[in-house]
Amino acid sequence: MHDTGEWQALSAHREALDGVHLRDLFDRDPQRGERLVAETDGLLVDYSKNRLTDETVAMLAALADRTGLRHRIEAMLDGEPVNTTENRPAWHAALRRPDPPPEIRQQLDHMAGFAADVRGGGWQAVVNIGIGGSDLGPAMATSALAAYADADLDVRFLSNVDGAHFGATTRGLDPARTLFIVVSKTFTTTETLANAITARAWVADAVGLEKAGGNFAAVTASPDKAREFGIDANAVFAMWDWVGGRYSLASAVGLSLMIAVGPDDFADMLAGMHYIDEHYRTAPWEENLPALLGLISIWNRNFWDWPTYGLLPYAQELALFPAYIQQLDMESSGKSVRADGTPAGVGTGPVVWGQPGTNGQHAFHQLLHQGTDIVPVEFVGFCRPNHPHIEHHDLLMANLFAQAEALAFGAPDTGDPHRSFPGNRPSTVVLADQLTPRSLGQLVALYEHKVFTQATVWGINPFDQWGVELGKTLASGIAAELTGAATPDPTRDSSTQSLINRYVACRRGVTR
Numbered sequence: 340m341h342d343t344g345e346w347q348a349l350s351a352h353r354e355a356l357d358g359v360h361l362r363d364l365f366d367r368d369p370q371r372g373e374r375l376v377a378e379t380d381g382l383l384v385d386y387s388k389n390r391l392t393d394e395t396v397a398m399l400a401a402l403a404d405r406t407g408l409r410h411r412i413e414a415m416l417d418g419e420p421v422n423t424t425e426n427r428p429a430w431h432a433a434l435r436r437p438d439p440p441p442e443i444r445q446q447l448d449h450m451a452g453f454a455a456d457v458r459g460g461g462w463q464a465v466v467n468i469g470i471g472g473s474d475l476g477p478a479m480a481t482s483a484l485a486a487y488a489d490a491d492l493d494v495r496f497l498s499n500v501d502g503a504h505f506g507a508t509t510r511g512l513d514p515a516r517t518l519f520i521v522v523s524k525t526f527t528t529t530e531t532l533a534n535a536i537t538a539r540a541w542v543a544d545a546v547g548l549e550k551a552g553g554n555f556a557a558v559t560a561s562p563d564k565a566r567e568f569g570i571d572a573n574a575v576f577a578m579w580d581w582v583g584g585r586y587s588l589a590s591a592v593g594l595s596l597m598i599a600v601g602p603d604d605f606a607d608m609l610a611g612m613h614y615i616d617e618h619y620r621t622a623p624w625e626e627n628l629p630a631l632l633g634l635i636s637i638w639n640r641n642f643w644d645w646p647t648y649g650l651l652p653y654a655q656e657l658a659l660f661p662a663y664i665q666q667l668d669m670e671s672s673g674k675s676v677r678a679d680g681t682p683a684g685v686g687t688g689p690v691v692w693g694q695p696g697t698n699g700q701h702a703f704h705q706l707l708h709q710g711t712d713i714v715p716v717e718f719v720g721f722c723r724p725n726h727p728h729i730e731h732h733d734l735l736m737a738n739l740f741a742q743a744e745a746l747a748f749g750a751p752d753t754g755d756p757h758r759s760f761p762g763n764r765p766s767t768v769v770l771a772d773q774l775t776p777r778s779l780g781q782l783v784a785l786y787e788h789k790v791f792t793q794a795t796v797w798g799i800n801p802f803d804q805w806g807v808e809l810g811k812t813l814a815s816g817i818a819a820e821l822t823g824a825a826t827p828d829p830t831r832d833s834s835t836q837s838l839i840n841r842y843v844a845c846r847r848g849v850t851r
């Protein structure tokens with residue numbers, strides 16, 4: 340892609356913007372802040388505080404055309420095998436269609452029936468056991484939609500193999516009245532299985548092993564393994580191999596969320612996702628929110644060479660949103676080769692990090708304002724809160740707007756270098772009316788398709804994650820050594836080996 344005329348033209352155009360301050364761009368063009376925005380269905384993206392012009396947007400749109408983005412979007416949304424290294428579709432969009440294929444409809448009905456039984460079934464808590472895509476989506480969304488949840492039911496999330504997480508997650512719960520949902524596409528993920536086995540023993544201590552299976556449900560593409568674990572077939576929900584883990588919130592992976600908020604709110608979330616799917620399919624690039632976010636990300640990553648961005652929701656309910664998008668973007672975009680196996684040739688996945696405002700302002704914003712590196716920021720905020728404390732909300736949003744303003748424009752030079760705020764630091768504001776199931780669905784789909792837009796320009800496959808495999812294989816070999824089930828590997832490096840030796844010596848005698 341970097342040898343195309345469109346890419347070269349953008350490089351030259353970027354050089355021409357050297358030395359141009361955001362202040363100049365706004366001074367010269369009083370309508371800039373009203374014009375460089377895109378909006379659909381109550382969701383607004385203001386990208387005017389990025390170092391770009393109308394010409395940049397037109398050139399990025401030409402780049403999108405050159406990559407065949409429109410055709411690629413249709414292929415993805417229509418279920419073609421766009422995940423080429425695994426030769427299958429990445430058809431998460433089918434999960435949220437108003438007219439889904441029969442197997443999806445049946446699954447949604449099965450989930451709704453199960454959720455109703457659980458909500459009315461006298462359970463104290465539901466604990467989702469899963470990791471990565473089998474945890475982050477439902478955990479993020481359940482926390483985001485806390486205002487819509489059934490207050491009588493405690494929905495918790497257990498992911499880390501660290502036993503401390505099991506202890507903290509089950510603290511205060513009655514094992515007999517705790518329902519565990521084991522979510523694992525493969526049903527082989529070590530962390531999830533270790534937690535599921537410990538949970539089963541914990542429940543069995545209270546109700547007996549023969550009855551413990553009644554406290555478990557599963558979501559998996561390997562139903563046989565779930566049944567072998569002792570889970571009733573009626574409590575096993577399918578995962579399809581054409582839905583990737585980090586794209587699976589709308590599938591049965593979202594069962595814990597559906598139990599928390601109920602089937603109607605879950606359906607509203609799906610409707611919000613579908614709305615953005617169709618918007619992405621049809622809107623011109625200049626009005627297309629996911630395409631714009633993705634193309635601006637390319638602009639910042641590849642033409643300005645900024646390798647990271649901060650994702651800062653000004654909404655405590657979205658505290659887990661940065662972690663969710665971290666997996667979505669970094670597991671999808673962390674690739675060095677194109678889909679055809681040739682080198683990517685340009686920088687790909689940016690590093691994503693963040694936490695909610697205003698907390699971040701008292702932690703890392705110093706570097707954003709005065710550090711030597713430029714770090715673009717994406718703010719997410721809402722006009723109306725889900726709580727009655729409007730005065731808090733006004734303060735919260737005042738801070739969001741002030742941060743974006745200060746980053747862009749800085750402050751007049753006082754002559755004191757320590758108090759100098761140069762500004763010219765880019766940011767984008769995503770502003771929605773209110774955090775609702777529908778707008779959350781919109782946000783999730785917005786970012787999914789942002790990531791797809793980037794991947795299409797880079798020519799990479801965003802739907803595989805082979806890089807995760809090496810660590811898993813090595814860890815299982817080392818785990819066998821730690822328990823004495825295997826002898827040390829003589830080919831291992833001296834650093835890893837001495838750390839293992841030190842650990843084994845130190846842990847000796849610890850039996851529980």
Ligand code: F6P
Pocket residue numbers: 470471472473522523524525526527528531584585670804807
């Ligand atoms: O972290 C790697 C990964 O493969 C993720 O892509 C996936 O979401 C997670 O592990 C969990 O996998 P599973 O659902 O099979 O347990």
